[in-house]
Amino acid sequence: DSQWGVSVQSGTITLFKGSSFATRDAAYDETSTIAPTTNVSGLNEVLFSKRDGTPATTGSVTFTNINNESRTVTLNAKGMVSY
Numbered sequence: 001d002s003q004w005g006v007s008v009q010s011g012t013i014t015l016f017k018g019s020s021f022a023t024r025d026a027a028y029d030e031t032s033t034i035a036p037t038t039n040v041s042g043l044n045e046v047l048f049s050k051r052d053g054t055p056a057t058t059g060s061v062t063f064t065n066i067n068n069e070s071r072t073v074t075l076n077a078k079g080m081v082s083y
Helices: none
Strands: 004-009 012-017 031-032 040-041 045-048 061-064 071-074
Touching: none
Parallel strands: none
Antiparallel strands: 004 012, 004 045, 012 031, 040 061, 061 071
């Protein structure tokens, strides 16, 4: 019965429990590593409604590697991801 979110930062993507990454309950963190040579830009934190799972914000995150190849992940208002 909690709000959850995703934080995307240089080096990591973290699924967290709480109303923000800064005030999260770190005991519930699930972290995935991003290669240190990957640059991350765009949306860096998304919170999801605990009632229906819809995101509080929408937008895109772009991952760019050292060869300047990039992939953009977009989140829409219904929580659907496209890339």
